[in-house]
Amino acid sequence: MKLTRLCAFIGLIVAAAVLFSGCTGTTEDPTTTPTPTATAAEDVQVKVFHAGSLTGPFEKVKAEYEAEHAGVTVLLEPAGSVDCIKKVTENGKPADVVASADYYLIPEMMIPEHADWYLTFAKNRMVLTYSNESKYADEITAENWYEILDRDGVRWGFSDPNSDPCGYRTPMVIQLAEAYYEDDQIFETLVSEHSAITVTDEDGVYTIHAADPKPDSTTLTIRPKSVELVQMVQAGGLDYAWEYRSVAVQNDLEFIELPEEIDLSSIDFAENYATVQTEAKKGDGTTLYVGSPIVYGVTVPKIAEHPDLGIEFVETLIGATGQEILTGDGQPPIVPAGGYGDVPDALQSLVEMKA
Incomplete structure (x- = not known):
């Protein structure tokens, strides 16, 4: 019985040695955890609260944005502009972008507690x-x-x-x-x-x-x-x-x-x-x-879960792609967009700062 156990033990040692020697000649070490591929943005959801009147153009902006941001899904949530902002300011719901059909609602209801800046980006009638x-x-x-x-x-x-x-x-x-x-x-x-x-x-x-x-x-x-x-x-x-x-x-x-x-x-x-x-x-x-001229506004709230992606969505909106979409949907864009407050550096080239 003892001899049998000893033989089995020696056999295991030999098998392990063979396996080790066979692996040392390969370019990949199976004992090393593979380096993850570039999927940092995978399964990220960018939430956009926006005026109902922006539904048409924002669906198109969403498609263009997602095409340029692999693994990112934009969740559009339309509502009346006042209600959109209240979701953030009163209910504490995180949004990565808030877009209002009346730009003045942003400084009136969000600045400075809930946002640091905003842009005016489109007109209507x-x-x-x-x-x-x-x-x-x-x-x-x-x-x-x-x-x-x-x-x-x-x-x-x-x-x-x-x-x-x-x-x-x-x-x-x-x-x-x-x-x-x-x-x-x-x-x-x-x-x-x-x-x-x-x-x-x-x-x-x-x-x-x-x-x-x-x-x-x-x-x-x-x-x-x-x-x-x-x-x-x-x-x-x-x-x-x-x-x-x-x-x-x-x-x-x-x-x-x-x-x-x-x-x-x-x-x-x-x-x-x-x-x-x-x-x-x-x-x-x-x-x-x-009463005032109809001007739309947009911002990234302080409560945003993905503020950098929110800023990139705004960049798509106020850039050439968004301008073309807004024009095609009967909503004249403001070019360049008007900037108020601490506008992020990433948007500065597309914005004309206002007092």
Whole structure:
């Protein structure tokens, strides 16, 4: 028995020696852990909170970005711009990029606690959208749209002024229309008669009280995001909806372009736009959004989990690729983008710094 065990032990020693000698002649040591391949970015998810009106172009920017960043997935999360920012500032949800349809919301709600910088990167204008099946589609023009919306049986809508810049901008446009068309009943007949939204005038400044809109949902419909209304127009649930021009272009909707004096598109009429403001909910109180040209903003929050990748997404957005995408989607880019605050060095060559 002892002899058998000794033979077995010697056999094991011999086998181990043969195996070792066979391996020393190879170029790879199997006992060494292989060096990992370059997959540092593998399975990384870049989260982008953005205005619903940016959904079309951002899907294209996402595709271009992912093509240049192997292993990185961009998660787009559209919502009303106010809600996008509140996810970060109130709920503590990490986002690598936040893009707002009203650039001013970033310095107002995020600087300096939640972000150090922001860029202005695109413009837009308010339009009234419809389909070929909408009531009076063959009659509506830039001169009579407010009369068409007031006709019996016409259903129209806009987004929630408390959640979405398109929502607090829509009643501004309607109020500005009174002076332009010389009809001081436009707001009353279109908005106040079909909701709890009212307007007051003090020294030539009109304040629209929209914190608790309560639409009748028969003539006037209000939804959290303006893009939700697109499907309603396409399906025939609404005849008309207020949107940004880019949204109309991206969704092949018919639309009426309004005079620049009232559509919030031109810096030439900034003083005129500032004569209207919308009061909306903010926490337990209210806030005022003052009429101004429509300008989009973007930043990388301090809470970002992948700030460098977020900055690279912004670089794609404001560079030649993003400019081409925005232009094709009916949303004029700002070239170069305007920079405010401590803009990262990686973006400096694409930005014109502002005061």
